[in-house]
Each structure stands twice: as C-alpha cells, then as structure tokens.
Amino acid sequence: MNRRILLISASALVPAWSAYADGEHVLVFGASGRLGVAVIQSLLAAGHRATAFVRPSSDRGGLSGMDIEYAVGDVMSADDVKRAMPAGKYGVVINALSRRGNAEGAFYDVSQVHITDAAKAAGVKQIVFIGSLGAGQSRAVYPDDRWKTYGPLLLEKDRAEQNIVASGVGYTIIRNDQIRSKDLPATGTAYLTEDQHARGIITRRDLGKLIVDCVGVERCMNKTFHAIDREQ
C-alpha cells in the first residue's frame, strides 16, 4: 500500500478548538532562524498571529516587514522564557530552535525544559517541537556513520521530546532528516507520516507549511510525525 494514503493531508485536518476560526496566537522560538522564518511566513499566510522569540543579538532581517510581535530573551534563561509567556496569551508554542552558537552544554534539554515549564504554567494548549531523525524509534534507521558525529545532539533532542510528552501539555513532534535550502521553492508534495522508520529530504518552505498545518489541529495532537518529501 502506498504509505501516503495513511498520512495526514492538509485538507483532512480538523480544527481542535473554536479559537482556530480566528487564528491562534503562536509564540515561535528560533523565529530568526532559517526554518523559523518559513514557519512565521506560513503562520501569517494561514491567518494566525505570531510572536517571534529572539535574542537581543538576533538578526531580524528575515522577519522584516512582517506583521508580528517580538519577545526578547535567551532561551537558556528560565526567567526570560517565563516572561515571554504570560498566562493565557498563546494557544500554541513552536520550538524551531537550533543550537547554533550554543556549542557547549545540553542546549535542547535545557531550552525545552524552560519552554515546557512556562507553557504549562501559562495554559498553552499545544507545543510543536521540531525534532530530528535519530530520536526515539527512528534511531533504528539513523545511519551509524552520522551517529558518531550527531549522536549526542540527537540524544538531547530525544530527551527534549520525552520532556514534552511527560508534561501533560498537548504536543506535536515533527522530526525531519535533511532540510534543503530556505531559498528553494516549496514543492507542495511533502507530507507527514507516523512511520518512525521513514526518512527523506524536505525543503524549509514545505516543512514550515506542514508545521503550521498542525497548529491547533486535533488530528496532530499528541502525535509524533516524520516530515518527508522525497524518500531516501
């Protein structure tokens, strides 16, 4: 059977809560990053409101001209993250962080604990975590030669996933393997699968759209997906 038949297609998704009709207010971590910018573009195109969590030093160039709010802080500071998430302000939080510039220490573990704790306290309904192939059951299909380099990072991302799942906050984990350049156009043929052994390549634009297709959507709740366009 063609695996795509088992998948979520954007048109089949059902709103999870009534607020969706007016769009969610979504807080995006990693908003100044390559994927983060694509996510914010897709959020606005889908009628959501977006707040970009950025560092004081972040280059906001990719977000310029967009009708968004900013929350400024460092995700490694629990207080900064808490301050960015007042009770009731956001329905959904997206974590598109990458450890760029954070070479030392357990970046994903620490940052996700801060985000999860603040989201729980603030009554956030859904955390969307951008994960990586190699976490959870997908370790079985992760190439051993790459594991030697990326294993420690992927174990961090695995622990971050587990932190979210254990928190009781609604979640959607979207793992990917290789992401193609932010400058490539969307193909429109990417998809999400619950098959944790599926691997493939995807563009940032397609990934941004698939992430946003899950925002506030019941069929994505408490699920782990792999995002794929061309299978490897």
Ligand SMILES: NC(=O)c1ccc[n+]([C@@H]2O[C@H](COP(=O)([O-])OP(=O)(O)OC[C@H]3O[C@@H](n4cnc5c(N)ncnc54)[C@H](OP(=O)(O)O)[C@@H]3O)[C@@H](O)[C@H]2O)c1
């Ligand atoms: N690149 C790939 O091929 C690939 C493959 C698999 C999975 N992924 C995953 O895709 C996601 C996004 O990747 P990307 O390539 O878009 O990353 P990116 O361009 O390097 O962006 C990283 C983002 O994280 C932010 N950030 C880092 N440390 C921070 C801190 N201490 N406080 C606040 N913000 C901080 C950066 O802010 P600044 O602008 O201030 O630095 C930036 O916005 C990650 O989860 C990554 O693991 C990527």
